[in-house]
Amino acid sequence: MEGSVRVRFAPSPTGLLHIGGLRTALYNYLFAKGHRDGVFVLRIEDTDQARYVEGAENDIVESLEWAGLNVDEGPGKGGEFGPYRQSERKERYEQYAEQLVEQGHAYYAFDTPVELEDMRERLKKSGNPSPKYDAITRMSMKNSLTLPREEVDRILEEGEEYVIRLKVPRRETIRFEDEIRGFVSFESKGLDDQVLLKSDGMPTYHLANVVDDHLMEITDVIRGEEWLSSAPKHILMYEYFGWEPPRMAHLPLIMSPSGGKLSKRKAESEGIPINTRDYIEQEFEPEALVNFLAYLGWSPGDDSELHTMDELIELFALDRVSKGGAVFDYKKLIWYNEHYLREKPAEQLYPRVKAIAEEHGLSPDEAYLKEIIPLMKDRVSKIEDFVTMGRFFFEDPEEYEEQALKKWKDNSAELLGAYVGKLKEMDEEEFEAGKLKDKIKEVIGEYDVGFGPLMMPLRVAVSGMGYGPDLTPTIELLGKETTIRRIETAIKRLG
Template sequence: MEGSVRVRFAPSPTGLLHIGGLRTALYNYLFAKGHEDGVFVLRIEDTDQTRYVEGAEEDIINSLVWTGMDFDEGPGKPGGVGPYRQSERKDIYEEYAEQLVEQGQAYYAFDTPEELNDMRERLKKSGNPSPKYDAITRMSMKNSLTLPQEEVDRMLKDGDDYVIRLKVPRRETIRFEDEIRGFVSFESKGLDDQVLLKSDGMPTYHLANVVDDHLMGITHVIRGEEWLSSAPKHILMYEYFNWEPPRMAHLPLIMSPSGGKLSKRKAESEGIPINTRDYIDQKFEPEALVNFLAYLGWSPGDDSEVHTMDELVDLFSLDRVSKGGAVFDYKKLIWYNEHYLRDKPAEKLWPRVREIAGEHGLEPDEEYMKQIIELMKDRVSKIEDFVTMGRFFFDDPEEYEEKAVKKWKDNSGELLQAYVDKIDELDEEDFEAKTLKNKIKEVIKAHDVGFGPLMMPLRVAVSGMGYGPDLTPTIELLGKETTIRRIHRAIEKLG
């Protein structure tokens, strides 16, 4: 394990994988794969059993696989430093918590929830707005620092409830170098005596995190900015255990377009899908999401915007990650999605489109559908659009889009009838886009109008919409009989 880069993505299975979590995973993955022999570890931090959600771990793994981030070690992929679920490592943490107690750097605390509450209320009344269990208050509480040793031994023997707390020094400056932010320093007087081992014998995030990162040989901890305030406690523990801490990098927050952190509530109000599962369900291109997330807080330092996962691996470095928050621009994500759809041949898109068509009760012919895909590629934002926006390739429009109908003028019916008369004379082999366009030119010349007065009603008549793929190739694909039938119907309905 010596010398090689080892990173970990360590989510809690407390719900579906958040888009911010996916970006953290991506930066870890890109960093690991950018180094020879780099290892990407997945660790499931499930020590908080009260918040455990059934199926969440599966969702995390599916999300990583869908985006092309296969982990090297993790649940189901042993690598010699497992198990990779913290709930299966419980005994390990107890041993290390006890070690800190023996060294005098942690202690047993027997306070009941009521006693903790009283302490907070008391301090609030005396003018302390954010009371905490720390170097000052610990001396008036019920713990192994204030109780006689024989009483502590008796309480432990009797099985009284206790937690183990970290003994944070009263006046110390804790400094470390962050790979993104440079040197960061914290005053220990601002920290509380963090609980390391809970009364149910489970570790808190802080203890489990430090112990696991050390035992799993993690060289770089790349995580969200929200963990920056916990870093000094972790640095203290590394010091107490006499271990070399990993390099740390705290990623910028993902911001909402309206300002502030992109919370679940804000995302919902702004129409931004918040969980990776939403992007899978909405059939986004995984490459688009990866490319977009990579640029959400990082850039390669030039104007390039489109890169495959392999290219991102080559380009990525922590020194190019920004310190400031990155705004989630949903329009940009759609732009990426459109790009990756256009980039894929109809051959590759066809199986997925066929499946979506099936969900909409259609059974398209393969050749016909591939022609539709080629025709619509420049117009779609998501793969479903081939079927939803392209529905008129299968069924005559039942109704006409309101906005488009407003452009239907008094002479629209007359112009369309003139066009029908022209194309009615064509044989099947002459019914092709180029000829169809020439016939449009003949009609507008004879009636002395521009393209608009004929093109718009024609589009509405054949598709029911005021937008869509190139018109004359569309008419060619629909065929003569269908086109004429639809025009007649529109004239009848719209006058």
């Protein structure tokens, strides 16, 4: 590909960064980094002041950093195409909107909100289900196309409120090539005369977007499918300005497991965290979320599923992004998380597990905790499980899980009693996994039962649960005194 690639991630700071936004950022990043000298720009589209949320920009920046998507240019980062917040670029948009008016491709509209509402009501009554301000209705409205020139000049001079609207042609087919969907065409009669400049002098998304993509020399616009219907308006503006439009790619929707788009409401009902912040707070492994999101609408074309960021950069291509929606499979995300947790050495996990333990009111000894981590690693799905599932390493179980109690049979107390007898005869130094297993074999040999009838109630007695890490190394780590105490308590309580 000739020339260097420049892409942008351009979120609006109207709330926390949505998981779909993070995927869009990721695809832009992978695409840029997969090309020599590719540049990944962050642009904050904060022109909608009414919907601006304090702290949202900060959340976007922190979320991208957490996920390892390092921005080359953006707010606080600098770059020769700044400023990178649209609210700081206001004058530029005004000048370009006026240019379109002068060229006859846009016009001033003076209609009040009441007049616009009347127009919609009138059209609805005459059988138009989705009325809009367009090539037909504009001629019965109050704008610089219907009013005499002197009247227009007078209104502008007196400082009355107005907006600038794009003059969309009545009968035109607008075609462009989408990098993912191939050729796409729209009929202009389906488009409204989009407001470009609002009455407060702020641009709408559409004008600011086109002007900034041109001025920032963006070569490829990779964004969500919801912007596909806006693309023809953008293509028209590029044509009117006489600019070369960037290549465009519209990514597939993220779907809910129960069907339909993954909305906030659906995500909540299905237990899927919807904002990147949730994943940070729940201490997901960032590599797991990145790997999972990469595959949410793209695949390298083979059976591989696990890739580092560098490998994803190497493999990623837009022609392998699907057109159809991608279903958010939370179980698959957990599978990725388990994988990346297991890959990390205990040394690296220790400070995080220690912090979680302290949050839970525990203050474990460093050496002890470093022995628990490798033992638990193959059993946990998320880092907090080291503490929540492994709580029995720090304190005796106060109660026994209901499911686990089903494993407690009529002969359980007798078998455990026999095992305790053998443990009491052991010296501290011989209290290790291999010998503990031998003692289990002795008991089941003497009572002529299988492993299950002793192992199951033994696990319940020492941990309170019916599952967990390898049993004999666990008992070794708990130590002789603790193990005997817990078994005797269980015999007393469960009989």
